Each structure stands twice: as C-alpha cells, then as structure tokens.
Amino acid sequence: MINRREVLKYLGLSAVTLSGIKAGATDLSPVLLDDKDPNYWDNVRDQFMLSKDKVFFNCGTVGVMPRAVFEKLEEHSRFLATHVAEWEYKDDNKEQFISGYNNLIPIRTKVGKLLNCDVGEIAMTDNVTNGMSYIANGITLQPGDEILTTDQEHGGGQSSWKLKEKRFGAVFKTVAIGKPITSSSEVYDTIIKAFTPKTKVLMLSHMISGSGAILPVKELCAEAKKRGIFTVLDGAQTIGQIKVDLKDIDCDAYVGCFHKWMGAPTGTGFMFVKADKLKDLWITVASYRWDDHADEGFRFTQRGTGNFSILLALEVALDFHFQLGPDKIYDRIKFLGDRLRTGLKQNKKVKLFSPKEDAMCAGISLYTIEGLTGAKIQDAYWAKAKMRPRSQGDVYGVRHSTHIFNSETEIDRAIQIVNQLSA
Numbered sequence: 001m002i003n004r005r006e007v008l009k010y011l012g013l014s015a016v017t018l019s020g021i022k023a024g025a026t027d028l029s030p031v032l033l034d035d036k037d038p039n040y041w042d043n044v045r046d047q048f049m050l051s052k053d054k055v056f057f058n059c060g061t062v063g064v065m066p067r068a069v070f071e072k073l074e075e076h077s078r079f080l081a082t083h084v085a086e087w088e089y090k091d092d093n094k095e096q097f098i099s100g101y102n103n104l105i106p107i108r109t110k111v112g113k114l115l116n117c118d119v120g121e122i123a124m125t126d127n128v129t130n131g132m133s134y135i136a137n138g139i140t141l142q143p144g145d146e147i148l149t150t151d152q153e154h155g156g157g158q159s160s161w162k163l164k165e166k167r168f169g170a171v172f173k174t175v176a177i178g179k180p181i182t183s184s185s186e187v188y189d190t191i192i193k194a195f196t197p198k199t200k201v202l203m204l205s206h207m208i209s210g211s212g213a214i215l216p217v218k219e220l221c222a223e224a225k226k227r228g229i230f231t232v233l234d235g236a237q238t239i240g241q242i243k244v245d246l247k248d249i250d251c252d253a254y255v256g257c258f259h260k261w262m263g264a265p266t267g268t269g270f271m272f273v274k275a276d277k278l279k280d281l282w283i284t285v286a287s288y289r290w291d292d293h294a295d296e297g298f299r300f301t302q303r304g305t306g307n308f309s310i311l312l313a314l315e316v317a318l319d320f321h322f323q324l325g326p327d328k329i330y331d332r333i334k335f336l337g338d339r340l341r342t343g344l345k346q347n348k349k350v351k352l353f354s355p356k357e358d359a360m361c362a363g364i365s366l367y368t369i370e371g372l373t374g375a376k377i378q379d380a381y382w383a384k385a386k387m388r389p390r391s392q393g394d395v396y397g398v399r400h401s402t403h404i405f406n407s408e409t410e411i412d413r414a415i416q417i418v419n420q421l422s423a
C-alpha cells in the first residue's frame with residue numbers, strides 16, 4: 001500500500017515536510033547487527049526471498065535481490081501506477097517518477113562511496129555493455145591504433161572495441177593468458193610484452209567471467225599509464241563480489257553492473273571515467289545535456305526516459321551492502337569459494353580452470369568432471385539437489401558462483417554431488 005507520505009516522498013518534498021519518513025533504505029533487521037550470533041549467516045539468508053528448496057549458484061549471470069530491494073521496486077512501481085497524476089513535473093532532479101532526466105545525485109554519491117571516486121565521475125547506465133559502448137564510441141582512435149585485451153573477454157566488454165576496429169581501422173589485439181591462469185605475475189608479463197608504441201587502449205576484465213580470475217589490474221594500469229595508454233576495466237563480475245577502489249587501481253575508466261553481485265534489479269549499471277578524461281569523451285546517447293560539462297556524470301546519465309523504480313531499489317541494495325559491511329561480504333564470498341575449490345581439489349577426476357593462485361580467486365569457480373560435459377553436470381546438480389550452477393559447454397564444465405545467501409552445507413553437498421558423479 002502506498003500512503004500519502006510515500007506520495008510526498010517521491011514528489012521530492014523536503015525532509016521537514018516528510019518528518020517521520022526515513023530517506024533511503026530501510027534499516028537492517030536487528031538480527032543482522034550481531035555477527036557473533038552463530039546463526040548470523042542464516043539470518044542473512046532470511047533477508048532473501050529466494051525459494052528455500054532450491055540453491056542458486058549463478059550470480060555470475062544474474063544476482064538475487066534481498067527482500068528489501070524487491071519491496072522498494074514493487075512499492076515504487078505501484079506508486080507510479082497509482083499516483084502518476086500527482087506529478088506536477090516541476091523539478092527533474094527532485095521528483096522521482098522517471099529516470100533519464102534526473103541527475104541522480106544521491107545514488108551516484110553512494111556509488112562513488114562504494115568505488116572511492118567523485119560523484120561527477122560516475123554516470124548511471126543500464127549494464128556493462130552500454131557503459132563499455134559509451135567509452136569505446138566516445139574515444140577517438142586513428143587507423144592503426146591498437147586496442148589490447150585478453151583472449152577471455154566477454155562479448156559485452158569487447159564487442160564495442162571490435163566495432164571500433166571495423167568502423168575506424170583501429171586494431172583489436174588479444175593475448176592468451178591461459179586457462180587456468182598460473183599466476184598473477186605471468187599474466188602481468190604476458191600483457192606488458194604485448195604493448196607496442198601503437199597501443200592506445202588497454203581493455204581488461206577486472207575479473208574474467210569465464211574463470212573468476214582477478215587480474216593484476218593495478219600493476220597493469222600503472223605500466224600502461226607510463227606509456228600514455230588509456231585503461232578501461234570491465235567490472236561486470238567484481239561489483240559486490242570483491243573490493244573495488246578506483247583511486248587505488250588508478251585506471252582511466254571502469255564499467256560495472258549491480259545486477260549480478262550487488263543484488264540490485266536487472267538494468268542497473270554505471271560507468272566511471274576519470275574527470276580529466278571524461279570531459280573529452282564524446283557522448284553516444286544524446287539528450288539536452290549532451291554538451292553541458294557542468295556535471296560530466298550527468299551528461300552521460302541523461303539518456304531519455306528510464307525506470308526510476310530500479311534505481312530506488314538499487315539504492316536500497318547499496319544501503320544493504322554498506323549496512324552489512326562490504327569487507328564482511330567479500331570475505332564470506334571468498335570463504336565459500338575457497339571451501340568449494342578445496343573440496344574439488346581432493347578429487348583427481350575434477351579439473352579446475354580457476355587460477356592456480358588462490359589470491360586470484362573469490363566467489364567464482366570453474367571446473368569439469370572427467371568424461372562429463374557442462375550440460376550433464378548442470379542437469380545432474382538439478383536432478384539430485386535442485387542446485388543451479390551454470391554450464392560452460394563441453395570443455396570447461398560449470399561455472400559455480402557462491403554468495404552470502406549460500407551456506408557451508410550447500411557447498412559441502414555440492415562437493416558430495418561432484419564426488420558421486422565422478423565415481
């Protein structure tokens with residue numbers, strides 16, 4: 001039910017008018033405040049509506065909204081369907097009816113806090129693919145200029161650069177980094193060796209989606225910077241899974257989404273570009289502000305009518321993340337991932353394609369079982385225990401993503417199933 005106060009809130013009325021209504025997210029349930037409670041992670045699990053008789057291991061594709069996030073999405077959609085007539089349309093930046101014209105400062109500020117960058121450097125997008133497309137399309141390259149990347153990039157990260165090659169004569173170059181990757185230093189050396197005087201862009205996944213490998217992006221960006229190479233990272237798999245500190249990484253650009261590991265609705269993403277580079281980036285989707293450099297992030301955020309409900313729900317997802325504690329979340333995800341990989345390594349018939357160096361791994365594991373395809377393994381998981389990892393085809397088996405709503409028991413059961421399948 002939407003009450004009068006909610007109507008006032010979305011109409012952008014002041015905090016004084018709204019006394020008694022909390023801005024932003026609902027507070028965490030008190031049970032989540034005590035992480036010494038032995039049931040702590042069960043209490044976290046209870047924050048998700050995810051059906052209890054099924055186990056989800058596929059955040060690498062799409063994540064799961066906590067209940068509070070879903071409720072905000074539902075509440076605002078209902079509000080819009082019920083109260084749109086209340087909208088006087090006086091101030092795009094205050095009223096919360098549609099996105100695409102609103103500067104979204106509160107949400108962009110929270111994203112800036114998450115990533116350690118300035119609000120003006122953040123633009124909201126729908127997903128990684130369009131963020132990367134804005135960057136590739138917005139940069140001027142000459143024929144023969146090289147874009148360097150790995151042989152394991154996702155289509156949503158690399159295709160806009162292939163387009164650049166076909167349309168403008170730039171050269172799209174890939175280097176093989178191994179699967180499994182042996183070490184961070186080997187990846188580093190391989191990529192550095194591939195730089196040439198013509199390399200103008202280094203585009204890399206911060207985490208490779210097909211293996212969960214965390215690449216040594218900070219070190220690579222530092223080397224690229226010395227050579228004047230523009231660096232752009234694909235963070236589709238990192239946001240909400242591992243810590244991302246943009247000042248520390250010191251890349252020129254970073255694109256990511258919130259609909260995988262951050263528990264936000266689908267269709268929520270961002271693009272970061274350093275202030276000094278963002279001012280020179282050509283716009284791809286142009287509206288009124290296409291050439292207004294007063295707020296660079298807003299220039300790219302203004303993209304025509306969009307869905308405000310998903311952005312408000314994203315804000316709740318960000319609050320949930322901050323309230324639970326980012327480090328606690330990242331540690332738990334890695335703990336569960338490590339537990340899975342440790343169990344799998346005991347089985348001689350299992351081949352792991354995740355990196356051999358533990359520090360390069362977090363919540364994504366890639367493995368197969370001798371003699372089985374990914375589809376067979378995926379189907380067997382479902383038939384035996386209603387567990388859902390994702391097939392990666394005939395060679396690479398399954399990609400298995402672990403998140404805070406998963407439990408040790410689920411991981412141990414998964415290892416047991418693998419052992420049964422390989423027996």
Ligand SMILES: Cc1ncc(COP(=O)(O)O)c(C=O)c1O
Pocket residue numbers: 060061126127128129130153154155156157205207208209234236237257269
């Ligand atoms: C590394 C990587 N890049 C890009 C994408 C595309 O993301 P989106 O669908 O949000 O555009 C994905 C999706 O899985 C991915 O894993």
